[in-house]
Amino acid sequence: MQYKANLSDEMVTSLERAQFEYERSKDLLAYISSSSNFGPESESFEIWNKRSMDSFYNYQMEKRKIEQLVPELFGEEVARKMKRWNVDFGTKEITVES
Numbered sequence: 001m002q003y004k005a006n007l008s009d010e011m012v013t014s015l016e017r018a019q020f021e022y023e024r025s026k027d028l029l030a031y032i033s034s035s036s037n038f039g040p041e042s043e044s045f046e047i048w049n050k051r052s053m054d055s056f057y058n059y060q061m062e063k064r065k066i067e068q069l070v071p072e073l074f075g076e077e078v079a080r081k082m083k084r085w086n087v088d089f090g091t092k093e094i095t096v097e098s
């Protein structure tokens with residue numbers, strides 16, 4: 001069963017920004033890893049590896065904030081049975097499947 005609700009602009013923007021930063025740092029780290037000019041031993045790799053880990057942590061924290069809203073938005077029973085959720089950045093809507 002699917003449930004939908006609107007999220008605040010701030011909540012959606014924070015999640016979208018965190019996702020973008022994580023994906024960007026992950027892509028740059030992959031490029032640096034495969035580049036003959038850098039490689040895993042380089043200072044650039046170390047810097048972007050740290051940024052990638054930090055951005056992953058921030059992304060996970062933003063996702064956790066959304067997950068913590070599920071009981072408030074849809075009730076405890078839906079939260080317990082939740083299989084997955086998704087946020088549409090365009091509509092600022094969360095969809096929960098249980």
